Amino acid sequence: MQVMKWSLIAAAVAAGSTQLAFASAQSESKGFVEDASANLLLRNTYWNRDYNKGTADQKVWAQGFIGTFESGFTQGTVGFGIDAFGLLGVKLDGGAGTAGDHNLGGIGMLNTEGTRNSKGVFPPKDEWSQAGAAVKARVSNTVLKYGHQMPELPVLAYDDSRLLPQSFTGTLLTSSEIEGLELNVGRFTQDSPMWSPASDEGDLKSINVYGGSYQITDDLSIALYFSDVEDVYKKKYANINYNIPLGEDRALNFDFNIYKTKYDETKYDEDTTANVFFDNDLEGDDNTIWSLAGKYSTGPHAFILAYQQNSGDVGYAYDMGDGGSAIWVANSYYSDFNNADEKSVQASYELDFGGYGIPGLSWKTAYVYGYDIKVPNDSDAKEREFFNQVKYTIQSGPAKDLSFKARNSIYRTDNRFGTDLNEWRLFIEYPLEIL
Numbered sequence: 001m002q003v004m005k006w007s008l009i010a011a012a013v014a015a016g017s018t019q020l021a022f023a024s025a026q027s028e029s030k031g032f033v034e035d036a037s038a039n040l041l042l043r044n045t046y047w048n049r050d051y052n053k054g055t056a057d058q059k060v061w062a063q064g065f066i067g068t069f070e071s072g073f074t075q076g077t078v079g080f081g082i083d084a085f086g087l088l089g090v091k092l093d094g095g096a097g098t099a100g101d102h103n104l105g106g107i108g109m110l111n112t113e114g115t116r117n118s119k120g121v122f123p124p125k126d127e128w129s130q131a132g133a134a135v136k137a138r139v140s141n142t143v144l145k146y147g148h149q150m151p152e153l154p155v156l157a158y159d160d161s162r163l164l165p166q167s168f169t170g171t172l173l174t175s176s177e178i179e180g181l182e183l184n185v186g187r188f189t190q191d192s193p194m195w196s197p198a199s200d201e202g203d204l205k206s207i208n209v210y211g212g213s214y215q216i217t218d219d220l221s222i223a224l225y226f227s228d229v230e231d232v233y234k235k236k237y238a239n240i241n242y243n244i245p246l247g248e249d250r251a252l253n254f255d256f257n258i259y260k261t262k263y264d265e266t267k268y269d270e271d272t273t274a275n276v277f278f279d280n281d282l283e284g285d286d287n288t289i290w291s292l293a294g295k296y297s298t299g300p301h302a303f304i305l306a307y308q309q310n311s312g313d314v315g316y317a318y319d320m321g322d323g324g325s326a327i328w329v330a331n332s333y334y335s336d337f338n339n340a341d342e343k344s345v346q347a348s349y350e351l352d353f354g355g356y357g358i359p360g361l362s363w364k365t366a367y368v369y370g371y372d373i374k375v376p377n378d379s380d381a382k383e384r385e386f387f388n389q390v391k392y393t394i395q396s397g398p399a400k401d402l403s404f405k406a407r408n409s410i411y412r413t414d415n416r417f418g419t420d421l422n423e424w425r426l427f428i429e430y431p432l433e434i435l
Helices: 002-016 267-272
Strands: 037-050 058-070 076-092 127-139 142-149 167-175 181-191 207-219 220-229 234-245 250-265 286-298 301-313 343-352 360-374 378-393 403-413 421-433
Touching: 076 142, 127 167
Parallel strands: none
Antiparallel strands: 037 058, 037 421, 058 076, 076 127, 127 142, 142 167, 167 181, 181 207, 207 220, 220 234, 234 250, 250 286, 286 301, 301 343, 343 360, 360 378, 378 403, 403 421
């Protein structure tokens, strides 16, 4: 997740540096068909989680097809349009019990049968599919959208880390009437997980979100968001991102993120999924998690140091109605280092091989150490992760944009609160432009 977050930060800085004319986007509409686009993403992925303390290994190989269509807006004062997607997942390899719902001991990759087999596990299906659509209307630079969506907000963020993406059903209003300022207000009532075609399998009652981000200058941006997941928790989020140019190819970036969460007491007491993140012996229902990351970039190299801390009565939970990527903090890799009272430090390095004549090739390595984790009858449990990711995207020719990504996490804990593992995630992705 952290790799994606740095990319989003870089994109935001780049967008802020562009001088926008800020004419009405609707007044420049060419039409429903003329501005339409259709794309197909072919995604082949293999995951292998090797537990070295006796737990059965989890291995999954699958092929995904992710089709998206985005219409333009009809011309006029108010423009109308439609966005739609179609998903197909095909199991290539993966035994029963190795994939499926996280709550069933799997890794959330494949859709599973509704009944257990003779071994007491839910066998994965050979294939499954899903389709969704949303209608949209635009006035000036404000868009109202209702239907199936994939929101990317810090308090409501869909997960696309496995085979097929997560989606939500509801209403989202996005307004960009003032240059540099984006405001969002939304309400969603259904959650479709990555491994299921059902539109409401996430058991979401409702989530209300509102907030916005503002690019103050080319190098300084802020964000503030709020959310309320019915009967689960309320969250507040804030971000400050500051970039200091130091020369033609050097820069220093600081990124601060903070969440304050108030958990519903009934949910905290009764939901065993939530209690995985918490110490059941603790009394209370609030959490604060924050992180501060500093990134020094020079040419093709980048060096990152980060500190992250939890405080309050319990740990930080997410993906309980607000999406599997609703954790925009620095130390989020395989582990999120988000347990009760946990503190964590990170040292990482990024290399863009384009600076050495191999455009499209990049490498990231990181080490994160978490300590002072509060678990039953203890307050000093520890965990650590060594992370590596290599990605290559073909830059030209018939296979242009075909990408290969290999991600490895070596995770260790002191056996008081987690399970050691070695994990590989392999991806091959090929985007095709249809329209």
